[in-house]
Amino acid sequence: MTQSFYPPQRTLMGPGPSDVHPRVLAAMARPTIGHLDPEFIRMMDEVKALLQYAFQTTNPVTFAVSAPGSAGMECCFVNLVQPGEEVIVCQNGVFGGRMKENVERCGGFPVMVQDDWGKPIDLNKVEDALKANPEAELLAFVHAETSTGVQSDAKALCALAQQYGCLTIVDTVTSLGGISVCVDEWDADAVYSGSQKCLSAPPGISPVTFGERAVEVVKARTTKVQSWFLDLQLMLSYWAGEGKRAYHHTAPINLLYALHEALVILQEEGLENAWARHALHHQALRAGCEAMGLHFVVEEAYRLPELNAVSVPDGVDEAKVRARLLQDYSLEVGAGLGAMAGKIWRVGLMGHAANKKNVLLFLSAMDAVLGQMDAPIVRDVAVDAALGVYAEG
Amino acid sequence: MTQSFYPPQRTLMGPGPSDVHPRVLAAMARPTIGHLDPEFIRMMDEVKALLQYAFQTTNPVTFAVSAPGSAGMECCFVNLVQPGEEVIVCQNGVFGGRMKENVERCGGFPVMVQDDWGKPIDLNKVEDALKANPEAELLAFVHAETSTGVQSDAKALCALAQQYGCLTIVDTVTSLGGISVCVDEWDADAVYSGSQKCLSAPPGISPVTFGERAVEVVKARTTKVQSWFLDLQLMLSYWAGEGKRAYHHTAPINLLYALHEALVILQEEGLENAWARHALHHQALRAGCEAMGLHFVVEEAYRLPELNAVSVPDGVDEAKVRARLLQDYSLEVGAGLGAMAGKIWRVGLMGHAANKKNVLLFLSAMDAVLGQMDAPIVRDVAVDAALGVYAEG
Numbered sequence: 001m002t003q004s005f006y007p008p009q010r011t012l013m014g015p016g017p018s019d020v021h022p023r024v025l026a027a028m029a030r031p032t033i034g035h036l037d038p039e040f041i042r043m044m045d046e047v048k049a050l051l052q053y054a055f056q057t058t059n060p061v062t063f064a065v066s067a068p069g070s071a072g073m074e075c076c077f078v079n080l081v082q083p084g085e086e087v088i089v090c091q092n093g094v095f096g097g098r099m100k101e102n103v104e105r106c107g108g109f110p111v112m113v114q115d116d117w118g119k120p121i122d123l124n125k126v127e128d129a130l131k132a133n134p135e136a137e138l139l140a141f142v143h144a145e146t147s148t149g150v151q152s153d154a155k156a157l158c159a160l161a162q163q164y165g166c167l168t169i170v171d172t173v174t175s176l177g178g179i180s181v182c183v184d185e186w187d188a189d190a191v192y193s194g195s196q197k198c199l200s201a202p203p204g205i206s207p208v209t210f211g212e213r214a215v216e217v218v219k220a221r222t223t224k225v226q227s228w229f230l231d232l233q234l235m236l237s238y239w240a241g242e243g244k245r246a247y248h249h250t251a252p253i254n255l256l257y258a259l260h261e262a263l264v265i266l267q268e269e270g271l272e273n274a275w276a277r278h279a280l281h282h283q284a285l286r287a288g289c290e291a292m293g294l295h296f297v298v299e300e301a302y303r304l305p306e307l308n309a310v311s312v313p314d315g316v317d318e319a320k321v322r323a324r325l326l327q328d329y330s331l332e333v334g335a336g337l338g339a340m341a342g343k344i345w346r347v348g349l350m351g352h353a354a355n356k357k358n359v360l361l362f363l364s365a366m367d368a369v370l371g372q373m374d375a376p377i378v379r380d381v382a383v384d385a386a387l388g389v390y391a392e393g
Numbered sequence: 394m395t396q397s398f399y400p401p402q403r404t405l406m407g408p409g410p411s412d413v414h415p416r417v418l419a420a421m422a423r424p425t426i427g428h429l430d431p432e433f434i435r436m437m438d439e440v441k442a443l444l445q446y447a448f449q450t451t452n453p454v455t456f457a458v459s460a461p462g463s464a465g466m467e468c469c470f471v472n473l474v475q476p477g478e479e480v481i482v483c484q485n486g487v488f489g490g491r492m493k494e495n496v497e498r499c500g501g502f503p504v505m506v507q508d509d510w511g512k513p514i515d516l517n518k519v520e521d522a523l524k525a526n527p528e529a530e531l532l533a534f535v536h537a538e539t540s541t542g543v544q545s546d547a548k549a550l551c552a553l554a555q556q557y558g559c560l561t562i563v564d565t566v567t568s569l570g571g572i573s574v575c576v577d578e579w580d581a582d583a584v585y586s587g588s589q590k591c592l593s594a595p596p597g598i599s600p601v602t603f604g605e606r607a608v609e610v611v612k613a614r615t616t617k618v619q620s621w622f623l624d625l626q627l628m629l630s631y632w633a634g635e636g637k638r639a640y641h642h643t644a645p646i647n648l649l650y651a652l653h654e655a656l657v658i659l660q661e662e663g664l665e666n667a668w669a670r671h672a673l674h675h676q677a678l679r680a681g682c683e684a685m686g687l688h689f690v691v692e693e694a695y696r697l698p699e700l701n702a703v704s705v706p707d708g709v710d711e712a713k714v715r716a717r718l719l720q721d722y723s724l725e726v727g728a729g730l731g732a733m734a735g736k737i738w739r740v741g742l743m744g745h746a747a748n749k750k751n752v753l754l755f756l757s758a759m760d761a762v763l764g765q766m767d768a769p770i771v772r773d774v775a776v777d778a779a780l781g782v783y784a785e786g
Contacts (some may be wrong), residue, residue, distance in 0.1 A: 001657075001660060001661065002417070002439050002442065002443055002656075002657050002660060003657070004437045004440075004653075004654055004657055005418065005420065005423075005653050005654070006441070007423050007425075007426045007433070007436075007649060007650070008402060008424075008432055009424050009432075010426050010427065010430065012426070012427060013426065014427055015427065016643060017425050017426075017427065017643065017646060019424075019425070020424070020425045020647075023397070023421075025422045025424070025425075025647075025744070026422060027397065027398065028422055029418045029419060029421055029422035030398075030399065030400050031400055031401075031402050031418070032400075032404065032405065032412070032413045032418075032596075033400045033401065033403045033405070033725075034403065034407055034408075034410065034725045035403060035410065035596070037400075037401075037719070037725065038405065038719075039400060040399055040400070043398045043400075045681065046395050046398070046696060048523065049395065049633075050395055055612075066460060066461055066597060066661050067459060067460035067461075067464060067622070067644050068459055068460075068622075068642050069642070069643065070425055070621070070622045070641075070642035070643075071460060071464075071622045071642075074620065074621060074622045092456065098621065101621045102621055104573075105617055105618070105619050105620065105621055106619075128614075154644050173563045174639075191479075194643070195427075196643060202645065202646055202647040203425075203428070203643040203645050203646055204598075204642065204644075204645025204647075205597075205645075205648075206457060206650050208723075215608070224497070224498055224579065225498070226465075226499075226619050226620075227467065227493065227497050227498065227619075228467060228498055229460065229463050229464045229467045230462070246732070249461050249462070249463035249464075250410065250461050250462065250587070250596040251588060251596065251597075252461065252596050252597025252598075252645075252648070253410060253463075253595055253596055253597075254413075254421060254595040254597075254648075254651075255595075255597050255645065255647075255648065257400070259399060260397075260398050261397055261398070261778065263396075263748055264394075264395050264396070264397055265394075265676075266396060268394065269397060273432050287765065299651075326430070326431075328584075332430065334426045337640070340462070356408060356776050393421060
């Protein structure tokens with residue numbers, strides 16, 4: 001007989017999921033009700049308003065796709081890309097590559113703008129691509145690359161796209177709630193995110209928002225959206241129906257309770273306060289890492305406070321370090337992906353996990369583990385360096 | 394400021410979601426851990442084994458799609474249907490129509506076999522279609538139509554398909570855990586289900602199983618699967634990786650805790666006992682309804698015990714009845730869909746909700762509400778009729 005599963009209590013400082021707030025876990029365990037229950041529909045309206053706040057938008061088409069962030073991404077592409085269309089895709093990490101896959105699978109033609117992993121998207125290269133491809137309908141880019149911890153200038157990229165008559169698809173999976181995401185100020189057209197990063201809800205649901213121009217493009221399509229599950233017009237009959245909501249698919253009720261509670265907590269704290277909190281704990285983590293002799297991969301101006309890509313010191317087996325952190329400290333940090341595999345750790349300070357306790361735990365545990373492995377670091381200085389940052393406030 | 398959401402405590406006797414077992418709600422609220430955590434991967438292996446038990450299969454490719462049943466359906470179609478292929482689709486309710494949409498959106502050509510809503514799929518018509526369309530690669534059908542409460546003969550349909558060289562896609566969303574689903578005995582090729590029906594987990598995750606022939610077809614594809622999120626080969630690198638699991642997307646951790654617990658409960662009860670329990674409570678519900686003068690839509694031999702389609706008596710506004718049941722008894726029953734809208738109620742006895750307490754609540758509440766509305770029913774006899782069935786055992 002298989003027994004019930006009791007997970008260990010981890011501290012989640014990887015690239016997501018992040019530690020979930022106890023209030024969010026409690027919300028998720030409330031009794032399931034029907035997906036057409038008037039009380040549930042009232043809650044969905046609140047989720048929409050809370051997401052509008054988180055995305056800083058008044059877009060009426062703002063809701064949560066009933067699947068993880070990857071499906072949120074796919075939702076944007078399948079609705080906006082028609083067969084034969086050109087899409088300019090910026091790639092400076094794993095997720096730009098996934099965007100390329102999406103364009104191809106929609107029958108579109110990706111025009112790739114490549115930047116080195118760990119560097120932000122180069123605006124000049126993007127402008128060159130826009131000039132060279134006047135037929136392009138869309139520009140797609142990742143605001144905050146989870147694979148490297150770099151942020152790009154979303155506002156400037158959206159402005160460039162507009163100048164050349166392109167709509168934008170923007171990945172804010174790792175930025176929403178952690179750094180400034182201002183959809184209306186950017187004038188972005190289709191934006192998706194995830195629940196399990198800086199919103200600190202469990203994974204499995206994906207906030208999205210579509211601006212008016214994007215909705216017009218979807219309505220004007222001459223071909224059916226290739227995904228029934230992710231067809232925006234069908235989903236809206238459920239999420240945005242006035243009065244009567246038409247059944248499309250069964251919403252993940254309890255995950256929506258969780259997202260609702262996570263967004264209520266964000267609203268209580270205030271977006272700007274949440275951004276400032278992420279910045280503060282990043283500075284403390286950074287001071288500790290640098291005192292220890294660990295280097296950041298990303299240039300200072302482009303670092304994401306919520307995802308810290310730290311170089312593995314010479315001669316150190318990064319997987320062994322992660323295994324020991326997990327085993328001895330129940331602390332999860334992330335490995336590098338793709339080109340960064342084996343070379344970096346990804347240390348998350350996302351949402352509820354961006355706090356002093358986690359920063360100090362990480363620095364002490366890393367200090368001890370690297371010390372045991374005779375890594376070339378400076379011992380016993382990291383925690384004090386971080387405390388210095390906190391003392392300054 | 395938006396407040397935390399506290400859902401009302403309902404009794405869920407609609408077409409799903411069904412009442413979730415308190416153990417399952419508690420499991421879902423356990424701390425989130427990483428989707429690559431060794432403990433999580435161990436739990437995924439258990440989920441796979443438990444799903445093999447529920448599906449009665451030894452298929453190694455058995456797992457949970459990270460999205461609701463509609464995405465489980467789409468997963469089967471996008472992987473198995475290539476552009477230009479013919480697919481025979483049986484339709485005797487809403488979900489056969491959704492299958493048609495899926496085939497078309499994959500670039501395939503659906504050949505429809507239509508039966509009246511509320512009737513099972515006619516084997517003769519299917520055989521005629523198989524004969525008339527020798528190019529067809531697939532036969533797709535719904536085992537248990539959630540829109541009407543009718544079951545079709547899955548074993549015979551799979552045998553017919555094989556005789557004519559077709560693979561099968563079988564919808565068991567409403568049957569899994571409620572009536573016999575024996576994937577290996579049927580020799581079905583691709584089967585999907587939902588979490589929120591007779592498994593009584595929250596919605597948002599979709600069990601699927603693929604047999605060897607189906608996996609071969611997917612591996613032999615000459616075109617890429619149009620969905621990146623639902624690409625079987627990519628998903629398997631995470632779910633079925635030997636030793637090392639490659640990151641594909643972030644699994645919905647806490648929903649998997651819930652599914653795991655729901656399957657542990659099913660294993661503790663035993664599949665056959667669960668089927669017998671659904672049958673018993675259906676008989677009690679039926680005795681009560683018939684004593685009251687309410688009629689079943691589906692002929693006895695094809696009725697699903699877990700989904701009872703009951704005719705609305707003449708002159709009764711069915712929506713008012715549902716509203717009053719919800720308001721005065723916090724009891725949810727379902728409306729008719731499509732051709733059945735306004736004509737039937739759908740009364741679910743699914744999973745944890747298939748119990749004596751719910752049957753008696755439904756009968757007493759319906760008796761009272763219909764009585765208040767002067768509906769043409771026999772009053773005050775339903776509960777005794779149901780108790781008679783329970784007395785017989």
